[in-house]
Amino acid sequence: MTRLLSSALALSKRLFNLIFSFFYSIGEIVDFFLDCVKYFITEKFYFNIFLKQFIKIGFNSLPVVGLTSIFTGMVLALQSYTGFSRFSAESAIPNVVVLSITRELAPVLAGLMVAGRSGAAIAAEIGTMKVTEQIDALKTLSTNPFNYLIIPRILAGIISLPILVIVGDIIGVLGGYLICVNLLNFNPTVYLQNTYNFVQFIDVFSGLVKASVFGFLITFMGCYHGFNAKGGAQGVGQSTTYSVVSSSILILLMNYIITSFFFRL
Amino acid sequence: MRKKKIIVKNINKSFKNKVVLKKLNLDVFESESLSIIGESGSGKSILTRCIVGLLDYDDGSISFGKLDNIKTLSDKEKMNYMSKFGILFQNSALLDSLNIRENLKFANKKNSLNEILSEVGLPQSILEKYPSELSVGMQKRVGLARAILKKPEVLILDEPTTGLDPIIARQINLLIKNLVRKKKITTITVTHDMDSVYEFADYVAFLKNGIIEWYGKARKINQSKNSSMIKFIKGIN
Ligand SMILES: Nc1ncnc2c1ncn2[C@@H]1O[C@H](COP(=O)(O)OP(=O)(O)OP(=O)(O)O)[C@@H](O)[C@H]1O
Ligand SMILES: [Mg+2]
Numbered sequence: 001m002t003r004l005l006s007s008a009l010a011l012s013k014r015l016f017n018l019i020f021s022f023f024y025s026i027g028e029i030v031d032f033f034l035d036c037v038k039y040f041i042t043e044k045f046y047f048n049i050f051l052k053q054f055i056k057i058g059f060n061s062l063p064v065v066g067l068t069s070i071f072t073g074m075v076l077a078l079q080s081y082t083g084f085s086r087f088s089a090e091s092a093i094p095n096v097v098v099l100s101i102t103r104e105l106a107p108v109l110a111g112l113m114v115a116g117r118s119g120a121a122i123a124a125e126i127g128t129m130k131v132t133e134q135i136d137a138l139k140t141l142s143t144n145p146f147n148y149l150i151i152p153r154i155l156a157g158i159i160s161l162p163i164l165v166i167v168g169d170i171i172g173v174l175g176g177y178l179i180c181v182n183l184l185n186f187n188p189t190v191y192l193q194n195t196y197n198f199v200q201f202i203d204v205f206s207g208l209v210k211a212s213v214f215g216f217l218i219t220f221m222g223c224y225h226g227f228n229a230k231g232g233a234q235g236v237g238q239s240t241t242y243s244v245v246s247s248s249i250l251i252l253l254m255n256y257i258i259t260s261f262f263f264r265l
Numbered sequence: 266m267r268k269k270k271i272i273v274k275n276i277n278k279s280f281k282n283k284v285v286l287k288k289l290n291l292d293v294f295e296s297e298s299l300s301i302i303g304e305s306g307s308g309k310s311i312l313t314r315c316i317v318g319l320l321d322y323d324d325g326s327i328s329f330g331k332l333d334n335i336k337t338l339s340d341k342e343k344m345n346y347m348s349k350f351g352i353l354f355q356n357s358a359l360l361d362s363l364n365i366r367e368n369l370k371f372a373n374k375k376n377s378l379n380e381i382l383s384e385v386g387l388p389q390s391i392l393e394k395y396p397s398e399l400s401v402g403m404q405k406r407v408g409l410a411r412a413i414l415k416k417p418e419v420l421i422l423d424e425p426t427t428g429l430d431p432i433i434a435r436q437i438n439l440l441i442k443n444l445v446r447k448k449k450i451t452t453i454t455v456t457h458d459m460d461s462v463y464e465f466a467d468y469v470a471f472l473k474n475g476i477i478e479w480y481g482k483a484r485k486i487n488q489s490k491n492s493s494m495i496k497f498i499k500g501i502n
Contacts, residue, residue, distance in 0.1 A: 125362075128361075129360075129361075132356060132358060132361075133354045133355075133356065133358040134358050134359070134360050134361070136314075136319045136354070136358065137352070137354060137358040137359075137360070138360070139319065139344065139347050140317065140319070140347045140348065140350055140351075140352050141348075141371050141372055141411075141415070142344060142347075142348040143371070144344065
């Protein structure tokens with residue numbers, strides 16, 4: 001009886017610790033975010049570094065995003081043909097392709113790809129700087145690491161992701177077009193006209209809002225986990241893992257939240 | 266007349282359940298060179314990090330000139346405070362995304378770099394290289410150059426000669442001696458190299474078990490009766 005009680009007590013203690021550490025880390029993340037905002041407003045902005053990061057995160061991700069988009073557009077066309085031909089609705093394929101790509105697939109896939117590519121790189125770079133005392137060195141050289149390292153990366157993420165997604169939108173639609181015209185004997189002009197007449201501002205816009213939010217999540221999580229890396233190479237590895245996993249999950253979660261927000265509009 | 270510059274008073278520092286500094290007291294005097302010696306893992310680097318403000322101590326206080334307890338400084342004041350120090354980190358901590366020229370410009374935008382490079386015994390050609398392309402000893406000398414270039418109020422050197430060959434080590438010791446004796450920069454040096462101690466230390470503090478076990482003039486280090494310090498000095502000579 002007492003053993004049962006004590007094991008129940010131990011269990012509830014563990015549960016309490018778990019909940020506590022969960023809220024504690026949320027508090028830390030919020031704190032980190034507020035610091036970013038504070039230093040962004042009050043201190044120096046390193047435009048050169050922002051530009052460098054913009055090229056690293058945005059421009060260098062173009063091939064990856066382009067490839068994912070074109071294949072997604074192609075698959076989308078094929079799969080919807082399979083379905084729609086069963087009730088002779090093939091003509092709706094351009095509409096389905098452009099809608100799915102702009103609203104959903106281009107932003108989410110670009111987000112996940114960039115999370116794996118740039119988010120991990122950011123966490124690894126900043127984490128290494130942390131454990132090798134380079135961040136401490138920055139502080140003693142009158143350079144605020146938030147302004148020098150973190151804010152430029154986050155801004156680059158927020159701005160470059162929507163641009164990547166616009167490119168992804170175009171390439172994705174092109175993928176669907178290629179399949180429909182070359183394989184399924186669609187009329188090229190009709191396909192493009194259909195797409196153009198059907199797509200609405202809100203479709204593209206909601207995708208770009210998502211992209212910006214994802215860009216923030218990726219770079220913010222990369223910076224946060226890198227900045228809190230501890231204990232050598234292993235700690236850096238762990239911080240990259242955390243950054244990719246947490247930003248991927250947050251991307252999917254925020255994707256749902258933003259979708260339902262635009263759904264109500 | 267010696268004038269106190271930094272007063273470390275009763276500071277405690279522990280990590281989880283490992284106590285590193287235990288009610289440690291230490292005074293650093295203006296324009297003097299203090300060497301901190303002690304076994305590996307005794308907390309020398311932790312102590313210097315606390316002094317610089319990179320690490321918060323648990324309790325006690327560290328005062329610097331007119332600043333009372335540096336732990337209570339605001340973010341902005343803390344940045345300001347840290348910029349008074351020129352620091353050579355134990356593993357140099359050069360920014361590895363920048364080349365040596367950019368690294369040094371970080372410390373001082375105006376000064377020409379030629380002079381400082383020859384002082385630390387490095388060729389000009391090094392300026393366009395990246396830290397990863399240099400040997401550990403070269404990185405150390407760049408780190409030293411960066412610390413000095415700032416023209417700091419207090420110089421903190423964490424093992425400036427470790428990993429250098431005897432000739433370069435001697436050159437570095439003489440360079441530091443020059444800074445200490447001629448330019449009268451307040452210097453705290455963490456070292457295992459007794460040559461450094463004999464060359465340019467005015468005072469020596471021996472750190473063991475979280476406290477300063479012995480403190481005294483560098484000249485009198487061999488007359489000390491502290492058995493663990495005698496063992497320590499003999500051990501590394
Ligand atoms: N972040 C940390 N977490 C836990 N323990 C730590 C941490 N940093 C340092 N320590 C412990 O504090 C002690 C003192 O470390 P410190 O780096 O100051 O040693 P040191 O005297 O500089 O040694 P060395 O001569 O090898 O550089 C060590 O025993 C180390 O294990
Ligand atoms: Mg050390």
